[in-house]
Amino acid sequence: MAVLVLAEITGGELNHDATARTVTAASKLGEVTVLAAGAKAADAASEAAKIAGVKKVLLAEDPSLGHRLAEPTANLIVSLAGEYDHIVAPATTDAKNVLPRVAALLDVMVISDVIEIVDADTFKRPIYAGNAIQTVRSKDAKKVLSIRTTAFDPAGEQPPAPVETVAVPADPGLSEWVEDKVAESDRPELTSARIVVSGGRGVGSEENFRLIEQLADKLGAAVGASRAAVDSGYAPNDWQVGQTGKVVAPELYIAVGISGAIQHLAGMKDSKIIVAINKDEEAPIFQVADYGLVADLFQAVPELIEKLPEKNA
Amino acid sequence: MKVLVPVKRVIDYNVKVRVKPDGSGVDLANVKMSMNPFDEIAVEEAIRLKEAGKADEVVVVSIGVKQAQETLRTALAMGADRAILVVAADDVHQDIEPLAVAKILKGVVEEEKPGLVLAGKQAIDNDMNATGQMLAALLGWPQATFASKIEIDDGTALVTREVDGGLQTIRVKLPAVVTVDLRLNEPRYASLPNIMKAKKKPLEEKTPADYGVDVTPRLEVLATEEPPARQAGQIVGSVDELVSKLKEAGVI
């Protein structure tokens, strides 16, 4: 079977972790070709060529592909689809934007957020915010899937596979990129961080959220947030963890002032160790926490920052 | 401009979902059902566009079991003008896949000729996040997904999108499909007089055959299971104890 993997590329840069995890999943299906598409994607293509299991990289460069606009990207994938049995991408916002469009153009159903590959036609995926796991068998000739990256380990390294340039279909010109507002940060990326510290409504304000950030920095962690914290303006939208935010599965997840609504749990309950700090002992977050501390966060978090070992110690 | 809003009847987001012991699915009998939360936001946005003079009619459409007319009445009570119910299933456990929904919606669009389709970003039951994108593909229209801000002007929509890296703004030509995210607006509650008025608003019934669409699923559901449960943890008495537990566990 031949598998086409859409590499996650933003501003010419490869998201190595998301792509390498997707290659692991795709390798269970067959021989992997990676598509590196962008306004500039040559560097990303050479990097993707070194992910273990990749047989070939297709490089597609065109200004229309620069901001992952759905229409030109979907047309490109469809133009290449003929040779592949599976079209696979990490379940990022970019891929979730593009893949269903690809699937509809191919008249097949898309299968989102795959967490397990049972065989070439059969997949497991969470439904109802992870309250149930469904096993589905696709009857379509081609399978279009997005992969929940936290469910697969990243593939290792290999000597580079060949990179081939492919033609890019004409831009349909239906949409136009205007601007990106990207928060720059030195912290690890939320979805691949080893430790995540998240704050909720209990944190109370944007100023108080600094406390969460300080705790994160002490641990070398990424910062997350509940929807309530984002909606209240304490934290930016790209920090939201949950059913409709990001899905994380770090070694350590610390939830501070978060009640533990099912929609939040959907994004973090596969973390290895969960710590909850909440002043309400009845908070549902304690039902999934390995270690729960019933305390006022404004006392517990400063004390924790003080007593934690330095991250490099 | 007419705005078309597809609304799905789903299990209420506050309900604790139970997987049936025989693995055949999720128990939906006698469970509170509501409008998909994202669709409420889409209906609200459509009504605001009408109030702002950017739209002249809001048509809502639902595809599924007959009971979905309750969902449509809710949308009418919020302020939508007209509703279309496409009865495509008679068992509440039968979910119509996004591809089939998109094909039916394409048929509705061809009849109704809206300038904008405002859908939810994802249905909270199947969590597929696909229908809007599929509809845009079938129509050959542009799409703007995960919208947290929409401005309509001069035959285009300027849409701010919630993406992994932050926010992205794009401009799409109308007609277009826009899918809405949670922070776009706060949907209003329907007032009692409006709930009464909604009972008299037109609700037309159709079938998939009216649009020539076959709703046979492409994905066969082999099993529906509970996710693995987490082992119960422990309550620690102090920050010191927490720090030592984390050291023991080797994570710090």
Ligand SMILES: Cc1cc2nc3c(=O)[nH]c(=O)nc-3n(C[C@H](O)[C@H](O)[C@H](O)COP(=O)(O)OP(=O)(O)OC[C@H]3O[C@@H](n4cnc5c(N)ncnc54)[C@H](O)[C@@H]3O)c2cc1C
């Ligand atoms: C369709 C839909 C999708 C959603 N998607 C998401 C999602 O992706 N992610 C998400 O997070 N939510 C999501 N939600 C929202 C979710 O249902 C909850 O409303 C939200 O997670 C609550 O956030 P919270 O725990 O921060 O706030 P709350 O539920 O208000 O909890 C605040 C907690 O802080 C504690 N607290 C207060 N003060 C202190 C203090 N001084 N010290 C210690 N503890 C304190 C309180 O005891 C309480 O438990 C979604 C909802 C819907 C309807």
Ligand SMILES: Nc1ncnc2c1ncn2[C@@H]1O[C@H](COP(=O)(O)O)[C@@H](O)[C@H]1O
């Ligand atoms: N059966 C349906 N009837 C009406 N609208 C639907 C239906 N299914 C999906 N939708 C619309 O498509 C959006 C995304 O759903 P999904 O692709 O299933 O996650 C929803 O928020 C609705 O706006």
